Amino acid sequence: MNKLPVSRLVVMKFGGTSVEDAVAIKRTASIVQGRRDKGLTPIVVVSAMAKVTDQLFAAAAAAARGDRSGALAITARLRNRHFETAKALISAETICDLGQWVESEFGSLDEVLRGLAAVGELTPRISDMIVSVGERLSSRIIAEAFRHYGLDAAHVDARQCIVTDAQHGKAIPQDSLIEQRLREHVLPHALAGRIVVIGGFIGSAADSAPDKLITTTLGRGGSDFTAALVGGGIDAGSIEIWTDVNGIMTTDPRIVPGALRVKTISFEEAAELAYFGAKVLHPATILPAVRKNIPVLVLNSHNPQNEGTRIISLAPHCRSPFKSIAVKRRLTIIDVVASRMLMSHGYLRAIFDVFDKHKCPVDMVSTSEVSVSLTVDSNEKLPEIAADLSQLADVKYEGRKALVCMVGENIRGQNGIAARVFQAIRHVNVRMISQGASEINMSFMIEEDDVEEAIRSLHAEFFSDPDPEIFDVEALKERAPEPVKEGVS
Ligand code: ASP
Ligand code: MG
Numbered sequence: 001m002n003k004l005p006v007s008r009l010v011v012m013k014f015g016g017t018s019v020e021d022a023v024a025i026k027r028t029a030s031i032v033q034g035r036r037d038k039g040l041t042p043i044v045v046v047s048a049m050a051k052v053t054d055q056l057f058a059a060a061a062a063a064a065r066g067d068r069s070g071a072l073a074i075t076a077r078l079r080n081r082h083f084e085t086a087k088a089l090i091s092a093e094t095i096c097d098l099g100q101w102v103e104s105e106f107g108s109l110d111e112v113l114r115g116l117a118a119v120g121e122l123t124p125r126i127s128d129m130i131v132s133v134g135e136r137l138s139s140r141i142i143a144e145a146f147r148h149y150g151l152d153a154a155h156v157d158a159r160q161c162i163v164t165d166a167q168h169g170k171a172i173p174q175d176s177l178i179e180q181r182l183r184e185h186v187l188p189h190a191l192a193g194r195i196v197v198i199g200g201f202i203g204s205a206a207d208s209a210p211d212k213l214i215t216t217t218l219g220r221g222g223s224d225f226t227a228a229l230v231g232g233g234i235d236a237g238s239i240e241i242w243t244d245v246n247g248i249m250t251t252d253p254r255i256v257p258g259a260l261r262v263k264t265i266s267f268e269e270a271a272e273l274a275y276f277g278a279k280v281l282h283p284a285t286i287l288p289a290v291r292k293n294i295p296v297l298v299l300n301s302h303n304p305q306n307e308g309t310r311i312i313s314l315a316p317h318c319r320s321p322f323k324s325i326a327v328k329r330r331l332t333i334i335d336v337v338a339s340r341m342l343m344s345h346g347y348l349r350a351i352f353d354v355f356d357k358h359k360c361p362v363d364m365v366s367t368s369e370v371s372v373s374l375t376v377d378s379n380e381k382l383p384e385i386a387a388d389l390s391q392l393a394d395v396k397y398e399g400r401k402a403l404v405c406m407v408g409e410n411i412r413g414q415n416g417i418a419a420r421v422f423q424a425i426r427h428v429n430v431r432m433i434s435q436g437a438s439e440i441n442m443s444f445m446i447e448e449d450d451v452e453e454a455i456r457s458l459h460a461e462f463f464s465d466p467d468p469e470i471f472d473v474e475a476l477k478e479r480a481p482e483p484v485k486e487g488v489s
Contacts, residue, residue, distance in 0.1 A: 001006070001060070008039065008040055008041050008237060009041050009042050009043060009190060009234055009235070009236040009237055009238060010035055010041070010042050010043070010236060010238050010239075010240060011042075011044075011045060011227050011230050011231040011234075011236045011238075011239045011240065011271050012031070012032060012035065012042045012043070012044050012045070012227075012240045012242060012362075013044075013045040013046070013047075013121050013200060013224060013227035013240065013241050013242060014028050014044065014045070014047065014241070014242045014301060014475075015047045015224075015241075015242065015244070016047045016048060016049060016050035016051065016052070016053075016242050017050045017244045017301075018241070018242050018243065018244065018282065019046050019049055019138055019142060019386045020049050021045065021049070021085055022084075022085050022089050024301070025085070025089055025141075025142055026145075026149070027212075027301060027302075028142070028143060028242070029146055029149045029151060031242065031301060031304050032044060032149075032151060032195060032407075033149070034304065036195070039091075039194070040237075041190050041193065042194045042195050042197070042302075043186060043190060043195070043198070043230060043234070043236070044142070044146075044153075044195060044196065044197045044198070044348060044473050045198055045199070045200045045218070045226050045227045045230060045234050046135065046138050046139050046142050046197065046199060046223070047134075047135065047138065047199075047200050047201065048135050048137070048138050048201070048221040049081070049082075049134070049137075049138050049197075050294075051139075052078060052081075052134040052138070053131055053134045053201070053220070055074050055077075055078060056074075056078070056130055056131045056133060056134055056263065057127075057130075057131055058074055059071045059074040059075055059078075059113060059130065059150070060113070060116065060122055060127055060131065061124070061125075062074065063073065063107055063113040063114075063116040063117040063120035064116055064117075064120060064121070065120075066117055066120055067117070068114060068117035068118075070115070071117060072110060072113060072114075072115045072235060072304070073117075075106060075109055075110055078100060078106070079102070079103075079106045082102055082137050082141065082224065083099065085141060086098055086099065086141050086145075087103065087366070088139075088142070089141070089144075089145040089320075089398070090100075090144055090145060090146060090148045091148060092467065093175060094144065094147075094148065095380060097118070098140070098141065098144050101140070102137065102141075105133060105136065105137060105370070107129065108407050109133050110130060112130060112352060113130070113243025113271060123168075124169045125168050125214065127168065127169065128168045128169060128171075128202075128216050128217045129215050131183035131217060132159075132186050132199075132201070132202040132215045132217060135158065135200055135201050135202050135223070136157070136199055136202070137197035138199065138289040139155060139158070139198055140155050140197075142197050143155035143357050144206060144454060146195060146197060148420045151191065151195055151196065152174070152194045152195060153195045153196075153197055154189045154194045154195070154196055154197070155196075155197050156185050156186055156189070156196050156197070156198045156201045156416055157198075157199075158198045158200070158201075158202050158203060158226065159203060159204035159213045159215060159216065160181060160185050160201060160204075160213075161178060161181040161182050161185050161186060161198070161203075161367070162178060162181075162202065162203030162204070162218075162226060162229060162328075163177040163178055163203060163204060163205075163206050164203040164204065164205060164206065164216045164218070165205065165206065165216075166205040166206075166207065166214070166216065166293040167216070168216055168217070169217060169219065170217075170218070170219040170354060171203060171205070171216035171217060171218055171219075173203065173218070173225075173229055174206055174427030175229075175232075175233070177206060178229055178233050179234075179397055181317065182234050182331075183234075183417060184231040186198070186230070186234060187234060188418075190362055190477055191232070195426045198230065198423045199223075199224070199226075200222060200223020200224070200225075200226035200227065200293050201217055201218055201222040201223045201225075201226060202215060202216070202217055202222075202226075203215075203216045203217070203218060203226075204216060205257035224241055224281055225288075227239050227241060228289045228296070229288050229415070230295075230371045230454055231294050232288035232289060232292045232294065232479075233286065233288075233290055233293060235292060235294075235296055236295060238295050238296070238297060239294055239295070239296045239297070240296075240297045241281060241296060241297065241298050241299065241301070242299050243298065243299070243300065243301070244300060244301065244302055244411035245298075245300055246261050246300045246303060246306045246374050247261050247262065247263075247298040247299065247300070247306070247307075247309030248261070248262045248270065248273065248281075248298060248309040248323075248324060249261055249324065249457050250260065250262060250324050250325065250459065250463050250466075250471065251324060251325040251326070251327075251455055251458075251463075252291075252322070252455070255327075255334075255451070255452050255455045255456065256455060256456055256459045257474070258416075258459075259459065259463075260463065260466055260471040260473065260475060260476060261306075261308075261309065261471065261472040261475060262309050262323050262324055262472075263309065263310065263469075263470055263472055264309070264311075264312060264315060264316060264469075264470055265309055265310075265311055265312075265315055265324070265470060266311070266312065266314060266315035266409055267311055267312065267313050268288045268409070269313045269315065269323050269324070269409060269440060270296075272405070272407045272440060272441045273324055273326050274284065280424035281296075281311075282299060287355045289311075290313060293313050293458065295310055295312050295352045296311040296362075297309070297310050298311070299310070307370065307423075307472075313379060313470065314348045315409055315445075315470075316356050316470070317469075318408070318409075318410055318467050318468075318469070318470045319465075319467035319470075320408070320410070320462055320463065320465075320466065320467055321405075321408045321410040321411045321414060321417050321462065322406050322408035322410075322411070322462050322463075323407055323408045323409075323470070323474060324406075324407055324408075325405070325406050325455060325459060325462075326404075326405045326406065326407065327402055327403065327404050327405070327449065327455060328363070328402065328403045328405070329402045329450055330377060330399075330400075330402075330448075331363065331375050331376065331377060331378060331399075331402060331403055331445070331449055332375065332376055332378045332398065332399045332401060333372060333373055333374070333397065333398050333401050333431060333432065334373065334374045334375070334376065334377050334382075334385070334386070334389070334395065334397045335372075335373050335394070335395070335396045335398075336351055336371060336372045336373070336374070336389055336392070336394070336395055337370060337371045337393055337394045337396075338351075338371065338372065338392065338393035338394075347392065347393075347478065348367070348372065351372055351374075351389065351392065351393075352362070353423075354385060354389050355374070355376070355385065357388065357418055358384060358385050358388075359382045360376055360377075360379065360381060360385060361376065361377070362374050362375070362376055362378070363370060363376065363403060364432060364434050364443060364445065365434075366432050366433070366434060366448060368459030373432055375401065375403065375432065375445060378399050385427040399448065400448040400449070401431065401445050401446070401447060401448060402445070402446055402447070402448045402450075402451045403443055403444070403445055403486045404443060404444055404445075404446060404451070404454060404455065404458070405441055405443040406421065406441065406442045406443070406458065406462075407441050408439055408440060409440050411439070411440060411442060412439045412440065418442065420461060421458065421461075422464075423459070423461075424457045424458050424461040425446075425453075425457050425458060425460075427453070428445055428446050428447075428450045428453065428454045428457075429446065429447060429450065430444050430462060431444075431445040431446060431447075432444060432445040432446075434469045
């Protein structure tokens with residue numbers, strides 16, 4: 001087989017809002033055509049249409065509670081939405097087969113939901129089967145729409161390629177099997193110049209029989225992960241994550257209207273930001289791409305001319321210490337004062353066991369001789385967690401906290417940065433501080449009410465003289481007010 005020059009393969013992932021309706025799908029087709037015109041071979045990974053996965057989860061939950069009609073009402077709306085979208089995209093002649101297929105998919109989905117309503121037990125395996133319908137539908141409809149717009153497209157069922165273990169809901173991909181399957185099912189199309197369209201988020205368990213795939217999912221937001229797995233598996237030249245923002249920003253533009261687009265950022269920095277709530281990218285996206293040194297671009301499907309953010313393994317030199325400030329709200333601080341356990345070993349473990357038991361992830365930890373402070377997402381399990389912890393020590397918890405996370409490779413080994421940070425927010429009460437666990441992130445906990453003031457002060461301190469190599473300063477010039485001309489009223 002003649003080999004395609006690797007750099008010609010580009011994985012383009014479109015999220016839910018980029019395929020939410022016929023207008024969005026048309027826009028997506030023209031973006032893909034644009035890459036094609038540049039001589040690239042796109043492999044397109046799509047999410048379910050916006051909000052569809054949430055609605056499928058809601059239908060499953062309704063059925064599991066015995067609310068059969070509630071569940072079927074949700075799927076009736078979904079059926080209608082997918083039909084209307086397909087009709088608006090595809091000509092009457094070709095819609096027939098697709099329409100029948102959509103009908104039969106909803107028929108099977110409704111059957112599963114009816115069964116579930118009768119039995120009342122939602123297993124993770126059935127949940128995956130139900131929620132996978134979003135990507136299965138979107139990918140096939142989109143492939144058909146692409147063909148209708150003159151793109152030579154082929155649909156590939158992601159479950160043929162994305163082989164995982166059997167941990168339903170958060171299945172772990174099996175890299176070498178995936179590579180093999182991509183070579184079988186995706187590469188031949190790409191070598192023939194066809195554009196593969198494949199659903200994100202879903203896969204199948206490695207021990208499935210070939211004619212009876214056991215559907216798995218990679219976890220919420222998992223389509224980015226699929227894109228990275230596909231990109232890594234076929235040695236793509238780049239991976240493009242198309243979303244509805246202009247890439248990674250220096251901070252939330254709703255808080256700081258003068259926030260700038262970050263043009264280039266390192267993998268490590270981007271992963272750090274993702275963990276701390278910058279919703280642009282799923283952190284796991286990073287890994288399969290990092291391993292193979294494939295650049296990931298975050299781009300805006302509503303503004304395709306914008307260059308977005310380029311994520312690469314080693315960021316180029318930047319004048320300022322930080323690249324971006326992220327904030328995560330709705331957190332709770334839990335203070336555990338373990339005076340009874342003073343000097344005894346194993347008490348941190350006992351504390352973490354409680355969080356483990358309640359499957360509650362901990363964001364930040366700070367310890368002293370007698371007390372441990374931890375922060376968690378505010379959730380309804382807190383009273384139970386506190387009750388368990390109070391068996392070990394005195395416990396207090398307090399909600400409405402926010403974590404500010406400042407990320408930048410250049411803080412490694414630089415003096416005086418912490419002083420500048422805390423000087424900038426000297427009026428704000430800082431509850432917890434963490435630096436060092438990751439050398440490129442400085443985070444601290446404040447009251448939710450102080451977030452806006454803190455972020456504005458920090459942004460002014462660190463981004464008032466932005467490095468044009470790294471930040472989009474052109475946008476700043478465009479935004480600058482016109483100079484006032486004298487004598488003109
Ligand atoms: N549709 C899935 C979700 O909403 C996966 C994704 O969009 O990335 O979580
Ligand atoms: Mg998404």
